[in-house]
Amino acid sequence: MSLWFWLAVSVVLAYATKLLGYLVPAKVLANPRMSRVAGTLTIGLLASLTVVNAAASGTAVVLDARVGALVAAAVALWLKAPFLVVVIVGAAAAAGLRLLGWP
């Protein structure tokens, strides 16, 4: 139930953020620093989410099959694979490494 609550808060905040751009006079928001922070936040959060999903297990840093998925995905992206292919490559790498005995 508590997850539903935070999910609802996320939904409201997401829509409010989008709508704010349309309702607030451009003068208020159109400052370069605002755009810059929004941009660096996006990069920082995605980088952090990548690392957490690749190497965190609770409060421990572990190297398991997910690191293989990270490397495989990076190679796929380097080769300009589309997003869905990258995701499938990541899954295949992790599943394959587990079959080979890596945790």
Added chain:
Amino acid sequence: MRLRESPAARIGASIAIATGLYGVSFGALSVASGLSFWQTMALSLLLFSGGSQFAFIGVIAGGGTGVAAMSASALLGIRNGVYGMQLNALMKPTGWRRFVSAQITIDESTATATGQRDPAEQQRGFWVAGIGIYVLWNIFTAAGAFLGDALGDPKQWGLDGAAVAAFLGLLWPRIRAFQPAAIAVVCAVVTLLAVPLVPPGVPILVAALAAGLIGWFRRGHTPDHSPGHDDDGMEPDIEPYGRGDHSHGQPAARPVPGRTGTGGRDGIFGTAGSGGTPGHGPLGFSEGGAA
């Protein structure tokens, strides 16, 4: 001009198909991370911003709390507010259109609209991409959620590896220059250092704080950028139009900064494409926060 003849509508439609399709990956990963079918659908139907949706389930999958998931999702959604401002300056929607526009303001619809100069084409591109992605993203989210439920043990199928790949895929197209790469590395290191010290989910917020401080204090732009082109990730992560076959008017709206006039800056990984083909390149359709 009829919709079928509109270049912006055609590009919007092709982006909608490509983006909508990988709603499958969101649906499957969401149920694998422990959300129910309807929680998954609520995120796609109501939150509707791919980056924020993936962030929410990514935190939950790592054992984080609901409040940490909400925070990561909300922070990642801030750029949609900036897109809304740009789109409002371009299209000036009124009445109910403004409220619908807001819901479909995402990376892809913004990129499609701001890549056009003609106001009517901007409108067509925005609405076709936005509504098309909304419909397909939700259909494929549902399909993915069913699939994820049917798969059983997510680890056996490498779904945790798929999540890693998804986040890297969202990040990748934003790393087009040295500065964003440096920010990504700093935040990755901060995250690794924080993981053993704070509860699950919180390292992501620590990294967000670091990223926010970098954005707040660092100098605006490097000399080879035109003013406002920060090349710092504040751009939709797709490139619906090839370089050179259009130009962004209306600098006040800061449309898709960094995509034009930056010389060789984009394409550090060769992602900048060669011609006007929609979806050229790897990430031509990569989401990024979108959907």
